[in-house]
Amino acid sequence: MSAEYLVNGSVAVITLNNPPVNGLGLATRTAAVEGIRKALADDAVKAIVITGAGKAFSGGADIKEFNSPKALTEPSLHTLIRTVEDSTKPVVAAIHSVCMGGGLELALGCNYRIAAPGAQMALPEVKLGLLPGAGGTQRLPRVLGLEMALNMIVSGTPVASDKLAQTALFDAVTAPGADLLAAAVAFAGTVADRRPLPKVRDRKVDYPNHEAFLQFTRNTVKAMSGPFPAPLQCVETVAASVTMKFEDGLKFERERFMQLIQTSESKALRHAFFAERVAGKVPDVPADTPTRDIRRAAVIGAGTMGGGIAMNFVNAGIPVVLLETRQETLDKGLATIRKNYENTLKKGKLTQEKFEQRLALLSGTLVYEDIGQADIVVEAVFEDMGVKETVFRKLDAVMKPGAILASNTSTLDLNRIAGFTGRPQDVIGTHFFSPANVMKLLEIVRGAATGKDVLATTLALSKKLKKTGVVSGVCDGFIGNRMIEQYSRQAGFLLEEGCLPEQVDKAAEKFGFAMGPFRMGDLAGNDIGWYIRKRRYVEAPAISYSASADLLCELGRFGQKTGAGWYDYKPGDRKAYPSALVDDMIVKHSADIGVERRKVSDQEIVERLVYSLVNEGARILEEGIALRASDIDMVYLTGYGFPLHRGGPMFYADTVGLPNVLSAIEKYAKGRHGDAWTAAPLLLTLAAEGKTFNG
Structure with a gap:
């Protein structure tokens, strides 16, 4: 049942019923239109109430129908809203919990609106690179005023109904705990005979000197929206609510909506939206797989990573014990966490009560036996197999049966780590990204023996920790670091051939990366890559690297933590200053290996960096290390x-x-270090068949 119809006295009640958020899919739209027509044909019905079943009034468009013919099949959302607006009997929206996107546009088409307190109101289309396309940009300013409507539409941020109680959006906001539907039915009875019926479209948007305000808003939004066209288009369509007649404004909104839906930026945002939702789905782990309770956690290692991981548990209300080998290191780790929370408190982003609650959930120990009752333990020690072995043998001895033993390894073989225990089914990889209390990504590494319940529990935990959990199989570097190694190799080769760090970073950042490869190396610590390369020289001597990064590390230039890396740094200043010493070292290295330096275009830099990721991603996909191409995209976006x-x-x-990507790869395969450019078989196949990775 997608919408239910019943008559309560002289009031017809239409209840949208399309779990989980009553998305306005074709079946729901059809049933709602039929319900209104049925009510209009019944002489005993004097008024109509529209509400939502369960936990939402309506979350808007049904995401399951995005990019499908159903999204445009009649009755469209426009038709539903027009049917409501043209009703000859008053229509009251009874709004609770969630009222977003098309759901709010539908409510704006009603004659009256009654809301429960705390209902989340939003037009979030801008977050998908779009603008509200069913009258939202024309109707919302007519009830909220120009400024407030613009803020909501350009930001896409939800606002609680209580905060909008004094605006013309609502005719009433019920008292906490009141029966919303009963209140709406009673209200509908009192307005049943009032005529003419009020319509939002008939209201005017009055804003003195609107031209100056709109121009100021355009300038501000343009400066803040970066490469995304939607925020500025939102301003233009809202401006039409002031400068155009209602029907002309609707037409203008529709034109801009159709333009935006074709942009690569909107397609990318919608791809990311769906990719995030599908990332937690594992084909052989059904949604009803039993999960284990996670009530207590432990973290081994109180360094930067261990401290950040501990903060994730604390932020989610899970008590955590930090284990270290030395009191001095433990005290330092606990003090750093405390300082982080103090800074958040000073910024007003944390209340004193929450601050104290969080610190109360945190404790430390030097004794393994003290963590034995934890439901999950995350190891965050040095990235060395010998060190990991010592830790996991101890964990196997002290942890209670059923505890999850997780490793934060970023490259090492999880199956070997699991083999150090007598319970490999309880071992899983939880690769957090630094700073662990900030970064959204959690790479969840599934070992050959990892239990399905352990994987399901860890995926559920990632949501509780407000992370995007992406599942990876076991290989050296998993998804993210295995790909970034190829990216880093190309960055090194570019230095040998004619680039300097600043040129490579600027080209990558102009493409849109948050940081270029060399600034990223300085932030993460160049010694980490050095350690991995030393391991590679022994385990995989056939893989070639530029020696420039090793030469840098031999100078002790590990990055920001040593005040010098690919760039120079000043005390208390994170800005990267080009280093004459490093530039000279790079130029000399080219001469020493007999390479004549050349001018390299920014296009070549970007193609070599990005396509090296793509080519390795294709291998990862083919090997089944990643379940789907969109999972790889999620890893890189988050x-x-x-x-x-x-x-x-x-x-x-x-x-x-893909044929263009393949053509570039084949071109670079003819250059220096062409061995790094063997096209992945999957890329060759898809390009030949005219298919895509995300098809």
Whole structure:
């Protein structure tokens, strides 16, 4: 049942019923239109109430129908709203919980609106690179005023109904705990005979000197919206509510909506939206897989990473014990966490009560036996197999049966780590990204023996920790670091051939990366890559690297933490200053290996960096390390600063066209270090068949 119809006295009640958020899919729209027509044909019915079943009035368009013919099949959302607006009997919207997007546009088409307190009101289309396309930009300013409507539409941020209680959006906001439907039915009875019926479309938007305000808003929004066209188009369509007749404004809104839906930026945002929702779905782990209770946690290692991981648990209200080997290190780790919370408190982003609650959930120990009753323990020690072995053998001895043993390893073989225990089914990889209390990505590594309940529990935990959990199989570097290694190799080769760090970084940042490869290396610590390369020289001697990064590390230039890396840094200043010493070292290194330096274009820099990610991503996909191309995109969007408006490396490759990507790879394969450019078989196949990674 997608919408229910019943008559309560002289009032017809239409209840949208399309779980979980009553999305306005075709079946729901059809049933709602039929309900209104039925009410209009019944002489006993004097008024109509529209509400939503369960936990929402309506969350808007049904995301399951996005990009499908059903989204445009009649009755469209426009038709539903017009049917409501043309009703000869008063229509009252009874709004609770969630009223967003098309749901709010539907409510604006009603004659009256009654809301429960705390209902979340929003037109969030801008977050998908769109603007409200069913009259939202024309009707909302007519009830909220120009300024408030613009803020809501340009930001897409929800506002609680209580905060809008004094505006013309609502005719009433019920008292906390009151029966909303009963109140709406009673209200409908009192307005049943009032004529003419009030319509939002008949109201005027009055704003003195609106031209100056709109121009100021255009300038502000343009400066803040970066590569995304939607925020500025939102301003233009809202402006039409002041400068045009209602029907002309609706037409203008529709034109702009149709333009935006075709933009690569909107396609990228919609791709990311769906990718995030599908990332937690694992084909052989059904949604009803039993999960384990996570009531207590422990973290091994109180360094930067361990401290950040502990903060995630504390922020989610889960008590956590930090374990260290030395009191001095433990005290330092606990003090750092306390200082982080103090800073948040000073900024007003945390109340004193929450501050105290969080610190009360945190404790430390030097004794493994003290963590034995934790439901999950996350190891965050040095990235060395010998160190991991010591930790996991101890954990196997002290942890209670059924505890999840998680490793924060970023590259090491999780199956070997699981083999150090007598319970490999309880071992899983939870690769957090630094700073762990900030970064959204959690790479969840599924070992060969990892239990399905352990995987389901960890995926559920990632949501509780407000992370985007992406599942990876076991290989060196998993999804993210295995790909970034190819990216870093190309960055090194570019230095040998003619670039300097600043040129490479600027080209990458102009493309949209949050940071270029060399600034990223300085932030993460160049010694980490050095350690991995030393391991590679022994385990995989056939893989070639530029020696420039090793030369840098031999000078002790590990990045921001040492005040010098690829760039120079000043005390208390994170800004990267080009280093003459490093530039000279790079130029000399080219001469030493007999490479004549050349001018390299920004296009070549970007193609080599991005397509190296794509090519390795194709291998990861083919090997089944990643379940789907969109999972790879999620890893890069949430963990590596890949530009959101390009949708992730695999989606970007689809946008460029796989034959074009392949052609570039074949060109670079003829150059220096051509061995790094063997095209992945999956890329060859998809390009030949005219298919895409995300098809």
